Amino acid sequence: MKMIRAIVRPEMSDNVTEGLxxxxxxxxxxxxxxxxxxxxxxxxxxxxxxxxxxxxxxIVVEDKSVDEVLKVIQYKAxxxxxxxxxxxxxxxxxxxxxxxxxxxx
Amino acid sequence: xxxxxxxxxxxxxxxxxxxxxxxNIxxxxxxxxxxxxxxxxxxxxLAGIELSNDAIVKGNITxxxxxxxxxxxxxxxxxxVNVIINALVKVNxxxxxxxxxxxxxxxxxxxxxxxxxxxxxxx
Numbered sequence: 001m002k003m004i005r006a007i008v009r010p011e012m013s014d015n016v017t018e019g020l021x022x023x024x025x026x027x028x029x030x031x032x033x034x035x036x037x038x039x040x041x042x043x044x045x046x047x048x049x050x051x052x053x054x055x056x057x058x059i060v061v062e063d064k065s066v067d068e069v070l071k072v073i074q075y076k077a078x079x080x081x082x083x084x085x086x087x088x089x090x091x092x093x094x095x096x097x098x099x100x101x102x103x104x105x
Numbered sequence: 106x107x108x109x110x111x112x113x114x115x116x117x118x119x120x121x122x123x124x125x126x127x128x129n130i131x132x133x134x135x136x137x138x139x140x141x142x143x144x145x146x147x148x149x150x151l152a153g154i155e156l157s158n159d160a161i162v163k164g165n166i167t168x169x170x171x172x173x174x175x176x177x178x179x180x181x182x183x184x185x186v187n188v189i190i191n192a193l194v195k196v197n198x199x200x201x202x203x204x205x206x207x208x209x210x211x212x213x214x215x216x217x218x219x220x221x222x223x224x225x226x227x228x
Contacts, residue, residue, distance in 0.1 A: 001208075003110075003208065003210060017170075017171075021145070026141060026142070026143060026144075026145045027140075027141060027142045027143055027206075028140060028141065029112060029138050029139065029140030029174070029176065030138065030139050030140065030171065031136060031137070031138040031139065031176070058138075058140075060206075060208055090210060091210060091211055092208050092209065092210050093107065093209040093210060093211060094208070094209045095206060095207065095208050095209075096190060096194070096206065096207040096208075097204070097205075097206055098113070098193070098194050098197045098198055098204035098205045098206065098207065099198060099199070099200060099201065099202065099203075099204035101194070
């Protein structure tokens with residue numbers, strides 16, 4: 001099992017979640033976050049924005065689905081300019097559903 | 106060292122905190138998040154609820170795509186993991202859809218910023 005954490009543009013987050021739902025990945029969590037990347041924020045004229053609003057999407061999937069999810073997120077969150085976001089993948093040992101106690105996703 | 110990431114009902118937050126306190130697990134990070142699971146949020150159509158004509162005319166058939174939840178992050182020693190998970194399940198189990206999910210992830214290291222301790226001493 002892998003946990004995929006995608007940091008995407010807030011305006012693209014609906015696009016991404018719809019795309020994931022179409023691909024069959026309904027379960028996910030999202031939250032608004034603030035952050036910066038390699039470009040050290042954003043400078044427009046004299047104004048410098050150190051931390052930019054983004055949406056963090058967390059989704060846990062089976063190992064075999066990782067590539068597909070990555071493809072969907074990458075395709076749906078893409079605009080081509082700086083600030084499209086990043087995707088991180090980390091291992092998950094186990095999952096547990098509180099209501100049923102099942103160890104499946 | 107393991108990181109326990111739990112998604113629970115917001116209304117169960119106080120009870121969960123109290124239980125963890127009793128277990129002497131006081132370090133918890135809680136974040137309000139939005140999410141959905143297998144049931145695709147609160148979806149009246151998929152849940153099989155009959156909709157009134159009024160609701161259909163007004164377009165109120167989408168339900169709630171994302172449900173507000175609380176995300177708990179607890180980093181703990183390996184031997185404490187099962188105790189914590191059992192406690193979380195015991196408190197949060199209502200038997201209805203939306204009780205939440207618990208994930209256990211491996212963690213390499215932890216560092217306490219104030220004293221620069223690392224490893225188990227920092228937990």
